[in-house]
Amino acid sequence: MLAYIVRRLLYAIPILIGVNLLTFALFFVVNTPDDMARMQLGVKRVTPEAIQKWKAERGYDKPLLWNSAAAGSAAVTDTILFSKSVRMFVGDFGRADDGRDIAREITSRMGPSLAIAVPTFVLGLFVAISFALLLVFFRATALDFAGVVLCVALMSISGLFYIIGGQWLVSKVWHLVPISGYGGGLDAGKFLILPVIIGVFGGIGGSTRWYRTIFLEEISRDYVRTARAKGLPERVVLFRHVLRNALIPILTGVVVVIPTLFMGSLLTESFFGIPGLGSYTIDAINAQDFAVVRSMVFIGSVLYIVGLLATDISYTVADPRVRLQ
């Protein structure tokens, strides 16, 4: 099992290198720094000097891959590839366009992102699984049918609607919580409760339906018939036998997103004015701050790969067939 995990870890290295090269190609080869400077400065005010200045301020004035002017190892290190892409491996993301250190910004914004994402994730998982179990328990009845119809309807509503509608109803009409903002400590609660509820509500349709399908697939298996032939009540069959087995496919979809919770939710954070990584990303996109977008792409991939690894490890906990072979 240890060999298995080590092997998965080793496999992550070429993938990270691939992601790094891909972002490099996307940000520096598809468009040259000159193009970006021209766009950032606006078409009218473009002069070669202005472009040079823009590039020099941001360190984009180096050669892409090979600095023939530099001596020794600096020929490799004093390039855009090395200073902008390779250095991300050691957590050096450079500075954003507004001059702030990206790495510091990211660490300070992680807290608010997690404060939203973790409760949403945990609560959403719990509610959706309970709801799905309920539907499966009453499968092939009117309740099940109505539940599925409700799920499809909830799935068909845009996530933007949940946020806008929720803000309007809860904050504007009922004046229950502030419409947006963020505070530290206990104060955070009143800012967090609405985005969390909306987040749970927005995801419930799709995930309930997915869990229901998994449960139904499990429930038609032979071992369930064996369990019933023992005389077990349906409740025990569902919780002890079906749930345990359904956990395996559920883990595939669920564990992988846990690390990416750090990334925050783009929409929620931006609508509710929460100073997390999601709103940071959106602001960067709107300001066309390529350095920040590039960093977030890289961090996102690292977290995703961590998620894949966590999924593999979680299998060894949930599935004895993986653990013992």
Added chain:
Amino acid sequence: MSLLAVRDLAIHIPQGDSGRGVGVARPVDGISFDIAAGECYALLGESGCGKSMTALGLMRLLPPGARAASGTVSFAGRELLALPESSMREYRGGQIGMIFQEPATSLNPVLTVGRQIIEALELHSALRGEAARERAMELLAQVGIPDPGRRLDEFPFQLSGGLRQRVMIAIALAGAPKLLIADEPTTALDVTIQAQVLDLLDELRRTQGMALLLITHDLGVVARMADRIGVMYAGQLVEEAPRAAFFARAAHPYSVRLFAALPDAQRRGGALATIPGSVPPADTQHGGCRFVERCGEAREDCRRAPPPWRELGAGQRLRCVLERAPEVSTKVGAGNTATTPVAPPLLDVQDLRVHFPIRRGVLQRQVGAVRAVDGIALSLAPGRTLALVGESGCGKTTAGKALLQLIRPTAGSVLLDGAELTTRSTAELRPLRAKMQMVFQDPFASLNPRLRVGEIIAEGMRALGVGAGDTAPRVAALLQQVGLRPEMAARYPHEFSGGQRQRIAIARALAVKPQLLVCDEPTSALDVSVQAQILNLLSDLQRELGLAYLFITHNIAVVDYLAHQVAVMYLGRIVECGSADEVLRSPRHPYTQALLAAVPRIDGAGREVVKLEGDMPSAANPPAGCHFHPRCPIAGEECKRDYPGETRIGATQVVRCFKAA
């Protein structure tokens, strides 16, 4: 008083989605029978007759949609169908235990064996904690699982198929049931394991005084186990009789034909009796006797009304208007057709090896190999049949595919008509592919569902350029040759039954005019009456076309009927080979002897029994010395050291055993 009394039980499944009109499928349509305490009652019939549905109906475990529409099931005086669900649960597992066909899927894969047994104990007894664990250990020991303490904490995937079925039995026994329902309990198991499990069931029945409802399609199993037999056909019982009477003089035309369709040595060279057509689907509306379409003796009045029950005496009764049981003529063949081969061999295999690497560790280095086929030699003359016999996992299918180069062998030589195959590239092999073809086991997986039958049959001709030009006349001729109608070429595979599909698969192989046909268990997925049709077809084709067959099977009766030569495989090697007569009549290897003795026989006569303990070891880690020695009753010291060499006995028989000399 009987323990279980079933009266007029009918199970209906509404067919909602059939266009207009709502039809109803009746997989079980009014059956009645009794089982006395301690009795073994066998429900016998082909697939689709409603046997399993009956069992599930008794337990009230019917699949969604199906329901018991009428009838009563009284168990020890209580009416089960009227019980509320909560009381029914006490009967399930507590009074009536049940085991299923597929031990591989019937156990929960993520719970330990112990957990699954204790769960049943806690439900039906007062045992808890350590006491329950003790009892679970006793149960495992009782069903013959060695080292039960360790097994309790293992998961089902760590057990072999035979052990899993024993665990299933242990679970069923946990509630000390008065009746055990066994639904095809040994169909998924090898014959030697089947013999072990049947022995266990029989012993439990005797020691626990437990009644047994055995559901099976296998006449041999019935002969070995049953006190009384009910023959089911299309949702109804058609004959009921005590074992002795049934095997002495089966009366219903269906029962008679089931017997006549069984292959065995006496019928070799002749044709087996077949039952034309197949079991009617469950939503058929019946006017008269349900068997009338397939019955050779049907009269005018058979179509008008369902025949009533008729007593024959001695507990035998049947639903048939015929006064006398029909004589089904099975042309008895010449018996032994073994003539000495004259032609040079068509196929000559020397030292064929197929090893699959086992990779482990961080770098996935090869740490060993599964020796699926480990040095076998075969030789087959034109127009002859060589049967490669062995239990699942012995490497026989891999061997068949390796000699067709579908799996590239690791080492060895395969000469087909003098041409070496193993050294040729894929392109160089192509011209030789027309000489050798394969018929596969599963008729449902061997035909592409998206192609018409005509396209399927023509595929090989087109790929190999056989019979260039218009393929249609040739396809039509082939369809006729395998007993289908030419216009069927325009249809899709899903419109055909299993037997018809297997005919199509044979036509596809014949299309390129092969000399050698590798048949990989071609009848094991088919019912016995359909099996007879296919076996007849194969022997007709051999006579007409002079085909050579390499027949891969685990079914000894088929081998006995069909094969000229036999090679017995165990763990990647051939342990005994020779003419069918020599190997099957006077087996010299202890494994061959055990294999033959394990086959349940319909005449009830047992040979002197050589019981095998345990399971076949893994081909990744075969035992040192003779691979068979850990299970061999006569193994000596030398057997643990060296693999025995070949010993020639008689004209053709070769054995690899130290003790056979």
Added chain:
Amino acid sequence: MMFQPVILWSDALLFLLILAVIGLAVWARREDNLRAAWSRVLRDPVAMSAATVLAAFVVIGLLDSLHYRVRLEGKAGEPVRYAVELNSALDALLANLRTRPEKTYSAPLATHLYAKETSTDGTQRDFPRLKHGGAHLGENLDVHGADIAKRALFGAAAGALLWFAMHLALRRLKARRCGIQADGAGGAAQAVAWGAVSLTLAPMLVLGGAIVALSGGYHVLGTDKVGQDVLYLTLKSIRTGLLIGTLTTLIMLPLAVLLGILAGYVGGWVDDLIQYLYTTLSSIPGVLLIAAAVLMMQVIIDTHPDWFASSAERADARLLALCLILGMTSWTGVARLLRGETLKLRELEYVQAAQAFGVGRFAIMGRHILPNLMHIVLIALVMDFSGLVLAEAVLSYVGVGVDPSTISFGTMINTARMELAREPMVWWSLAAAFAFMFALVLAANLFADAVRDAFDPRVAK
């Protein structure tokens, strides 16, 4: 010629898609398996009801894809010139919505603007009258309510009449079909849930009739900040949604199918390479990859203004590029699924039988693997549609969606949400966008479910 037809790239692709669908339908009629599966869909009332709604959306989208330029008036002898502005058949149909802008916001069916303005003489602030909305009423504003009711009733009645006519036609058609099939075999299998179609058409036509009648004199869904009719905007958004929902999947499918099957069937280093490729791509969070790619594409478009003849072409290019980018980021899931299925199919005996005949690799993949994967491809296609329509709105909100000049649900929501803070609230733009999007996505989801149930062999029938 009074006009000059213009075919944008997206128009061409859309019509190509329609042709392909028709071709596939003809082919599917001859294939037993496919016909059986589709007839299950046709029998499903929910699916047919959803399909009716979808068909209405598709018709609007197609009308909006017939583009042309109007010929400008010119003196005889001068070379013929055409307007720069690009119109579509839908624009022509909706001319009276498009060409009657107000000054700024007005509520649905209103006669006055939504905000007070200082009147021309500068003395008092009041709600000014609309230029077009309710203009026919003149000074007689007391009958406003009655006029709305009258028009709505009249329109609804016309719609009902139209429905009745269609209903009768459908019944005639059905009766004739049944008559033919009573002779042939398998008539029962061909039943189509016409009842559901008719039942869905009823509210659609009645509502549609009322809206058409009302829109003659009012802005049924109000007007937005620059006074454009919201109903017009909503109808124009449909084409964008449809394009993103269909073209994206279509762009990614060939790649996903090819790579998925290759990885599964060929195995070895090809498999390793393809797996590496899609693991790498899918490890980048989707939104970020899309954002990065769209930003980069925007730079290209901005730095090459000479590539595009008009702003419409530029917006179209951006739309297609968005589809391409969405496709590039979403093919990995389908490819992985197909690889897994191919691995299973490869072991099936009919594939081995083909190998025993020496049939080549690519022939096996084309003849034996691909046709048995088509149901997965189809299911992926219909299941992805609704997700993509929803994604468009989110991406446009984030600022990496369609060109701001392209009318879409996303751009509508994006411009409207700023006005939520206004007091009193401007709600109708948002409500209209969300309602239409909900109808489209719900219909697509329901239809996709029916298709999946009909084609997925694992779903019990």
